[in-house]
Amino acid sequence: MTEILYMKDIDSNYTREFDAKIVEHGFDYVVLDRTAFYAVGGGQPSDTGRLVWDGGSAQVREVTKKDGPKHHLVQNPDNVPDAVKGVLDWDRRYAHMRMHTAQHIISGVVYDSFRARTVGNQIYHDRSRIDFAPVTFSDEMLAEVEAKCNEIFSRGTPVNISTISRDVLEREVDAQRANLDLLPKSVRELRVVTIGDFDVCPCAGTHVRSLSEVGKLRITKRDRKGKDKERVTYELDI
Ligand SMILES: [Zn+2]
Structure with a gap:
């Protein structure tokens, strides 16, 4: 098994x-x-970067998970020596962190305002999308979501990561708001992302330390994806 270096705290x-x-x-x-490379999953792309050593380096094109071990895809793996330094493409990873923290806030605001759940999401470094259901957004509703999220970002609330037992979490959170009901019952210990008293959500992704790092939300697009499902696309301005 590979020790994952971004799991334990923010x-x-x-x-x-x-x-x-x-x-x-x-x-x-x-x-x-x-x-410290994030492996593709949960709507967040893989990190990219390099493995470097004395006299050489290899580009990490993608990191995937297969039954636990993280496969770092590189050209000519036989050329990679036994000890390396891993270097992430930081600009890309940091953009994913900002996008992912923003997603938690947007999902929380939409649930609180309209009782619509997050049924899918995909983050990219330059834009991201979230699927909500059941809901039919109007322009006014999305303007309200955008304004509310930006007000929350401006509070600069710290973001924390911890491990919490499922029993405790089930007592303390709205299972639908946190999508807790979708996780397999066999998972008893959960990595949880907490944003002040606004949001507590099981998540294995990477996040920023503070809402002050997220930027300013701009909702750029809304698409109908089914009978009561809508896809919202957003960008973050610095
Ligand atoms: Zn998440």
Whole structure:
């Protein structure tokens, strides 16, 4: 198994470089004993970057998970020595962190205002989207969501990451608001992202330390995706 360096607390999400050992050389990948690279999943793209060593380096094109180990896809994995330094493409990863924290706030605001749940989401570095149901948005409703989110961002609330038992979480949160009811019952310990007293949500993604880092929300598009499902696309201005 690979130790995941961004799981334990919010500060660990800011790890840009790390030392690691190679535990497996595959056909088009290597497996590291520890990594700060995010593996694609949960609507957040993989991190990209480089593995570097004395006299060489390899581009990490994507990181995928297969049954636990994280596969760092590189060209010529046999050329990668046993000890490397991992270096993330930080601008891209930091954009994903801002987008992901924004997504939690937007999802919370839409649930609180209209009781519509988040049924899908996809983050990119330059724009992101969230699918909501059941809902039919009007322009006024989305203007209200945008204004409310920007007001919340302006509070600069700290973002925290912790591990909480499912029993405790079930007592303390609205299971539908946190999408807790969608997680397999077998998962008893959850990594939870807490944003002040506004939001508590199980999540394995990467986040910023404070809402002051998110930027300003601009909702750019709304698409009908089904009978009562709508897709909202957004960007973040600095
Ligand atoms: Zn999340």
